Amino acid sequence: MGDAATTPRERYRRQVRAEIKDRAWEQIAVAGASAVSLNAIAKHMGLSGAALYRYFTSRDELLAELVRDAYQSLVSTFRAVAARGDGGLPGLAHALRAWALDDPQRYFLVYGTPVPGYRTPADVSVIAAEIMGILLDACTALPADAPVTPFETHLEAHWTGPAGHLAPPGALHLAVSFWSRMHGVLSMELGGHFAGVGFDPALLFQSELDVLAAR
Amino acid sequence: MGDAATTPRERYRRQVRAEIKDRAWEQIAVAGASAVSLNAIAKHMGLSGAALYRYFTSRDELLAELVRDAYQSLVSTFRAVAARGDGGLPGLAHALRAWALDDPQRYFLVYGTPVPGYRTPADVSVIAAEIMGILLDACTALPADAPVTPFETHLEAHWTGPAGHLAPPGALHLAVSFWSRMHGVLSMELGGHFAGVGFDPALLFQSELDVLAAR
DNA sequence: TGTACATCAGTGAACGCGCGTTCACTGATGTAC
DNA sequence: TGTACATCAGTGAACGCGCGTTCACTGATGTAC
Numbered sequence: 428m429g430d431a432a433t434t435p436r437e438r439y440r441r442q443v444r445a446e447i448k449d450r451a452w453e454q455i456a457v458a459g460a461s462a463v464s465l466n467a468i469a470k471h472m473g474l475s476g477a478a479l480y481r482y483f484t485s486r487d488e489l490l491a492e493l494v495r496d497a498y499q500s501l502v503s504t505f506r507a508v509a510a511r512g513d514g515g516l517p518g519l520a521h522a523l524r525a526w527a528l529d530d531p532q533r534y535f536l537v538y539g540t541p542v543p544g545y546r547t548p549a550d551v552s553v554i555a556a557e558i559m560g561i562l563l564d565a566c567t568a569l570p571a572d573a574p575v576t577p578f579e580t581h582l583e584a585h586w587t588g589p590a591g592h593l594a595p596p597g598a599l600h601l602a603v604s605f606w607s608r609m610h611g612v613l614s615m616e617l618g619g620h621f622a623g624v625g626f627d628p629a630l631l632f633q634s635e636l637d638v639l640a641a642r
Numbered sequence: 643m644g645d646a647a648t649t650p651r652e653r654y655r656r657q658v659r660a661e662i663k664d665r666a667w668e669q670i671a672v673a674g675a676s677a678v679s680l681n682a683i684a685k686h687m688g689l690s691g692a693a694l695y696r697y698f699t700s701r702d703e704l705l706a707e708l709v710r711d712a713y714q715s716l717v718s719t720f721r722a723v724a725a726r727g728d729g730g731l732p733g734l735a736h737a738l739r740a741w742a743l744d745d746p747q748r749y750f751l752v753y754g755t756p757v758p759g760y761r762t763p764a765d766v767s768v769i770a771a772e773i774m775g776i777l778l779d780a781c782t783a784l785p786a787d788a789p790v791t792p793f794e795t796h797l798e799a800h801w802t803g804p805a806g807h808l809a810p811p812g813a814l815h816l817a818v819s820f821w822s823r824m825h826g827v828l829s830m831e832l833g834g835h836f837a838g839v840g841f842d843p844a845l846l847f848q849s850e851l852d853v854l855a856a857r
Numbered sequence: 858t859g860t861a862c863a864t865c866a867g868t869g870a871a872c873g874c875g876c877g878t879t880c881a882c883t884g885a886t887g888t889a890c
Numbered sequence: 891t892g893t894a895c896a897t898c899a900g901t902g903a904a905c906g907c908g909c910g911t912t913c914a915c916t917g918a919t920g921t922a923c
Contacts, residue, residue, distance in 0.1 A: 459757055461676040478867050539755030541833050578849040611826025618756050634793040693900050
């Protein structure tokens with residue numbers, strides 16, 4: 428699908444670019460994002476360090492692309508779940524958790540410690556807003572029989588996201604509450620902060636989800 | 643108070659050690675923990691890089707001490723709040739938030755992206771358990787009129803922490819739920835993931851707290 | 858089908874840099890008599 | 891109070907290392923006639 432008329436050279440370029448990124452993900456898994464090194468990747472691939480500059484103009488560009496891919500991966504995951512007809516809060520929650528556990532360092536590249544001074548590129552912000560939009564759609568679809576919370580009275584107006592997502596205050600409150608609770612459990616769990624307390628984080632995740640989805 | 647019989651030399655040593663750590667915190671604030679450099683700190687202090695090895699045996703030792711200090715700082719904050727008679731969940735929550743906002747990078751050094759392969763030293767685990775203990779004390783003090791949740795039926799037994807903290811399942815559930823929700827809001831807020839959604843994270847934090855503390 | 862040319866992936870040497878860490882040393886501060 | 895000695899903070903040079911990045915180049919692959 429798509430990508431018509433790819434020459435062998437173009438296919439080869441994409442393949443090598445993909446392998447460079449794969450190696451970078453391996454390095455991230457082993458030693459964190461700050462340990463990504465073009466020279467080390469090249470050595471691993473049996474290339475000279477200079478060769479990689481045919482594929483990425485700089486280390487920063489590679490890193491930026493990894494971040495973008497990570498965001499995009501989550502969007503695709505959510506879309507697949509929704510297409511399967513399971514796009515409610517429980518479906519999204521379990522998809523998020525599976526996505527996070529599948530590659531914890533990829534999760535932290537998106538939702539972990541921010542690099543001071545880093546500015547999110549505009550196109551990545553668009554992807555992030557798209558995630559929020561999917562979330563809000565799921566929340567807007569729910570019945571609005573809940574009482575108005577103090578939080579909601581403070582919201583100035585409806586939220587307007589990309590692609591025409593629109594959300595009333597109640598849906599926005601539910602969405603950000605859902606989002607922060609799921610991430611609360613996940614970041615504590617993946618950070619090892621529940622180790623030794625003697626319970627299964629999956630149960631807490633489910634419990635937090637139940638109390639919200641019952642709404 | 644304490645620290646009897648400190649010679650001028652000992653006082654001086656402590657002072658220099660403290661300044662080294664201060665400079666390290668500055669570096670962390672500017673460029674993250676991975677950017678901490680003994681040589682850069684020394685240069686900032688007008689010393690040669692080698693001089694710092696009088697005070698820390700290695701860069702890793704310095705980093706380990708910063709982590710320990712961060713944990714200890716949170717414990718002290720909680721203890722101060724409790725001593726003021728405000729050691730309930732709202733008091734702890736607001737103390738946590740103030741502590742996090744006071745130095746976001748210190749917060750992330752404790753609760754942010756874990757360094758792959760890093761093993762928490764035993765003494766730091768003790769401090770972490772102490773934090774959980776304070777939390778559980780606050781939860782155990784609450785009336786136990788709530789129904790038993792599915793989460794709680796899965797807990798094998800009472801949790802036994804350091805210094806004889808003991809917690810029934812209901813208290814443990816409340817504690818970890820409280821903990822993960824507060825961190826959920828904080829890590830999203832400090833990570834900038836609520837930027838552009840158009841609401842005040844402080845309100846969400848308060849809202850999440852209210853719904854829990856009403857229990 | 859064969860030849861002439863353009864494209865481009867990859868090489869290897871080189872650049873400057875900052876890093877952590879060691880080591881033999883100097884000189885000031887503190888202690889013992 | 892003064893002298894002899896021990897302690898120890900800090901120096902400066904040196905080590906090896908890996909990093910990102912540039913540059914002139916070789917040689918293979920693809921294109922045009």
